[in-house]
Structures are given as C-alpha cells and as structure tokens.
Amino acid sequence: MGLTGRQKEFFLFIKDFLDEYGYPPSVRDIAKGMGVASISSVKKMLDRLVEAGVIKKDSSKARGIELIYHQGVPLLGRIKAGTPVFSEENIEGYVDLAEKFKNTENLFCLKVEGDSMIDKGIFEGDTAVIKKQPDISEGETGAFRINDEVTLKTFARKKGCVFLIPANKRYKSIRVTPADSFEVIGKLKLVLKDFN
Structure with missing residues (x-):
C-alpha cells in the first residue's frame, strides 16, 4: 500500500469506522478519533490518502x-482441528478471495492445525474461510469458541444438548454443557488447500 505509519493509522481508523457504523466518518469524526486538534491537518492527510490511491473523496x-x-x-491466526486452542485475533496477513466471493464482508480466515476434520477433507495447513455469524444450522461446520478456546467442528444438537462433532474417529465429540462459555463464531464457507 506504500503508506507511512501515520497514514496507515488514519486509513485504518476510516475503515474501522465504516465497518462499525456502515457509513464513512466526517472530517470532525476523524479529528476526534485520531486526537488531532486541527481540521486542516485532517484534510491534508485525506489528500495524501487520495494521492496514495486508497480513498476517494467527494468534497x-x-x-x-x-x-x-x-x-x-x-488471516486471523490458527484454529485447532483437534483440541480447541485459544486463537488470538491478530491479523497475520490477508487472503485475496475476490474471485471466489462477490461479497467478502464478514469473512475471515484461520489456518488449520490438527487432524480432527480429515474425513471432511480438512487437513493441517489448510486455510478455513469463515463467515462471521452468530448462529449455525444442524450439520453445518463452523468455528466455535468454547471456554475461550476456538475449534473447527460440525454442529449437532441431540436431546437438547449441543455437540461439536469431529470428522475423525480418533477424536470424541465435545459436549457443550450449561457451565461452558460457548459462542458460534461463524460458518465454514471454503477450505483453501496448502500444497506447499
């Protein structure tokens, strides 16, 4: 992108604001959010971002x-296809999926570790493309957070209980109890194979 550190901070502020509110920030929003007293300084920074080719501006x-x-x-790190592990949401890079999805909003990627989903063709080193959503249907595979750890499994509900089902006979299903902290992170949309 060829931006300076400060330009990148402004760009990311605009992007985060847009993601959160669904509309772009005003110059005053940017000044307040970035701790800049001068409106003219913000306008100059926006001009630099236009010159860098990362934004368009309609005055x-x-x-x-x-x-x-x-x-x-x-790419937000790693997800265990085996025992759940904590996944820190630090961006490790980006994956270009524009050719595969018309809309990449709400998508993120996680590198797969472990072998508990191999019968579904998901192997260590693959990249799981997840669509962020708060719920998932019976039989769908997704990313789940259970007690602050993240895992890739198939969702099932039996006799009122939630189970996270592996696709490898060597692993047992994970039963989610009322004592567990549990969250659906999103649904698996695509697996990118690692041929290295």
Missing part, C-alpha cells in the same frame, strides 16, 4: 470518503 458531501484499497480477507 461536496460531509461524509464523502470512499475506500478503494482492498487488502483481501484477514
């Missing part, structure tokens, strides 16, 4: 900023 609108730089889908 006739109060919120006339449009992002034109596309980094791809963030």
